[in-house]
Amino acid sequence: xxxxxxxxxxxxxxxxxxxxxxxxxxxxxxxxxxxxxxxxxxxxxxxxxxxxxxxxxxxxxxxxxxxxxxxxxxxxxxxxxxxxxxxxxxxxxxxxxxxxxxxxxxxxxxxxxxxxxxxxxxxxxxxxxxxxxxxxxxxxxxxxxxxxxxxxxxxxxxxxxxxxxxxxxxxxxxxxxxxxxxxxxxxxxxxxxxxxxxxxxxxxxxxxxxxxxxxx
Amino acid sequence: xxxxxxxxxxxxxxxxxxxxxxxxxxxxxxxxxxxxxxxxxxxxxxxxxxxxxxxxxxxxxxxxxxxxxxxxxxxxxxxxxxxxxxxxxxxxxxxxxxxxxxxxxxxxxxxxxxxxxxxxxxxxxxxxxxxxxxxxxxxxxxxxxxxxxxxxxxxxxxxxxxxxxxxxxxxxxxxxxxxxxxxxxxxxxxxxxxxxxxxxxxxxxxxxxxxxxxxxxxxxxxxxxxxxxxxxxxxxxxxxxxxxxxxxxxxxxxxxxxxxxxxxxxxxxxxxxxxxxxxxxxxxxxxxxxxxxxxxxxxxxxxxxxxxxxxxxxxxxxxxxxxxxxxxxxxxxxxxxxxxxxxxxxxxxxxxxxxxxxxxxxxxxxxxxxxxxxxxxxxxxxxxxxxxxxxxxxxxxxxxxxxxxxxxxxxxxxxxxxxxxxxxxxxxxxxxxxxxxxxxxxxxxxxxxxxxxxxxxxx
Numbered sequence: 254x255x256x257x258x259x260x261x262x263x264x265x266x267x268x269x270x271x272x273x274x275x276x277x278x279x280x281x282x283x284x285x286x287x288x289x290x291x292x293x294x295x296x297x298x299x300x301x302x303x304x305x306x307x308x309x310x311x312x313x314x315x316x317x318x319x320x321x322x323x324x325x326x327x328x329x330x331x332x333x334x335x336x337x338x339x340x341x342x343x344x345x346x347x348x349x350x351x352x353x354x355x356x357x358x359x360x361x362x363x364x365x366x367x368x369x370x371x372x373x374x375x376x377x378x379x380x381x382x383x384x385x386x387x388x389x390x391x392x393x394x395x396x397x398x399x400x401x402x403x404x405x406x407x408x409x410x411x412x413x414x415x416x417x418x419x420x421x422x423x424x425x426x427x428x429x430x431x432x433x434x435x436x437x438x439x440x441x442x443x444x445x446x447x448x449x450x451x452x453x454x455x456x457x458x459x460x461x462x463x464x465x466x467x468x469x
Numbered sequence: 470x471x472x473x474x475x476x477x478x479x480x481x482x483x484x485x486x487x488x489x490x491x492x493x494x495x496x497x498x499x500x501x502x503x504x505x506x507x508x509x510x511x512x513x514x515x516x517x518x519x520x521x522x523x524x525x526x527x528x529x530x531x532x533x534x535x536x537x538x539x540x541x542x543x544x545x546x547x548x549x550x551x552x553x554x555x556x557x558x559x560x561x562x563x564x565x566x567x568x569x570x571x572x573x574x575x576x577x578x579x580x581x582x583x584x585x586x587x588x589x590x591x592x593x594x595x596x597x598x599x600x601x602x603x604x605x606x607x608x609x610x611x612x613x614x615x616x617x618x619x620x621x622x623x624x625x626x627x628x629x630x631x632x633x634x635x636x637x638x639x640x641x642x643x644x645x646x647x648x649x650x651x652x653x654x655x656x657x658x659x660x661x662x663x664x665x666x667x668x669x670x671x672x673x674x675x676x677x678x679x680x681x682x683x684x685x686x687x688x689x690x691x692x693x694x695x696x697x698x699x700x701x702x703x704x705x706x707x708x709x710x711x712x713x714x715x716x717x718x719x720x721x722x723x724x725x726x727x728x729x730x731x732x733x734x735x736x737x738x739x740x741x742x743x744x745x746x747x748x749x750x751x752x753x754x755x756x757x758x759x760x761x762x763x764x765x766x767x768x769x770x771x772x773x774x775x776x777x778x779x780x781x782x783x784x785x786x787x788x789x790x791x792x793x794x795x796x797x798x799x800x801x802x803x804x805x806x807x808x809x810x811x812x813x814x815x816x817x818x819x820x821x822x823x824x825x826x827x828x829x830x831x832x833x834x835x836x837x838x839x840x841x842x843x844x845x846x847x848x849x850x851x852x853x854x855x856x857x858x859x860x861x862x863x864x865x866x867x868x869x870x871x872x873x874x875x876x877x878x879x880x881x882x883x884x885x886x887x888x889x890x891x892x893x894x895x896x897x898x899x900x901x902x903x904x905x906x907x908x909x910x911x912x913x914x915x916x917x918x919x920x921x922x923x924x925x926x927x928x
Contacts, residue, residue, distance in 0.1 A: 315731060
């Protein structure tokens, strides 16, 4: 096996095992060896897909997904810097602005969606919880993305989705943004009723929808 | 309970940790260490814990967790720390009983033990926070209060008020919070149960919204004032403000927790350790003699009635029942909707398993995991009460066998998101007379007959 192939395998295994130090080591050796950064980025993305599968089968839990996503982000950053130096464009599949709506402090589902999106190769701007509609829209504009993902866990905070849509309408920019919503009390019927563009029942679905929305 | 100013001071002086570090590393790593140290694991062979050493180990691990990790105040990014002696001393002050409600409808809740056939858990009907439209909220409350075996009510969330959306932190939220309780009380009056104990408030998420329901005609000091804690060993100023409200105004508190399976606390075993620790510190912080929890809800599927969730829940109940006088309660949340056989089977497993492992109290049941609107009725409380009365006569081993068998009838459906939606309140009740439909009565009679054949001894 070539040094390049060995490093790819080591990087893959280290990330699947959530071994932060080892992934960092592999990335450094990769850069020092002057290998093609895209190859390692793709291999690490495969590893994160495996982490996602382990999460779905309950072999792994949320912390492993979140730490894995952090490791992946760091590796991507180092490899992107290398690519930028070589004149290759970023490997990010696009940016998603993510938030729990105003009045709601539940962040577990949102964090999972953020982690899974990062593992799938998206850049995620996570605004946190209890975020007003105006701040969400401002962040989407600032980050040049057309996809906003928002969650609500309470019936009493669901109406904040309407605030986002209403504000986009009022600003005359509704057609420039897509809104994906989710959370325990949310249904497809509700999403249709308020005019949200997408409803994701779970984090895996959110990733699939994001891929489609970004391709548009 | 700890003095509120003491908790305040600890929130400002404890160790500083970045929140994501607490969530992703500190808490899960300690949980994994403790599960390994105490050999606490879920094998899938049982739906309830049968080994008393395992049950007691969970309690010891929970104390260790609380001492080592503490409770994270997200508002200050600091850890509220406890020492072991302090925890044990406080837990020794649990009374094991509490009164709720008033007058003729006042109840005394008494702590149950494992395999306790001296009394069945007390059932409070209601949505457990799920939605109920304002058109039905009064009759829904009446339907619950007129059930002879149901002893209290958990209020629903109003999804809207006068055709307007509820918006947190605004005047309409304040109005919704007060209306929720006032309309519930109207239903209680109609059923002739004005002193029926109430658990609320659900329509307000903000602190000011919740406080606004503590008013004449709305929530009374002797009702149960819900303090919903954050998951995963965390709280914030809003929660401490709610504790100050119950403590300084002499209102009865109710500590509430919704554990998540697959989240920061991990799988069934480690989630059980964390949930026991959470029960302990909620008592220290609020003084609530009753700790109400949902079964750990699966992070991906949202369900909480499959065998691993039932095992984890029963382990929490058993651990607290054997080692403390803290009373426990379960939000019974089947995945199937009301008026379906699957709803009744899930209720039989959830309520049955936790009755035998020492639960003192139930809320619900409410179908569709309490997440939808108009999906609850008084009949559901009756079903839960009859099941818990029958289960209180069962042994741990028999209930385990029964639960494993019955869970096979629904596990695939709940884990694949294919549970039937069932019926709405207005579809399975005669609203004119506020009585369950004949179809609903017949369905329960038929389900009960099947459960009897499997070993349940209904009165």
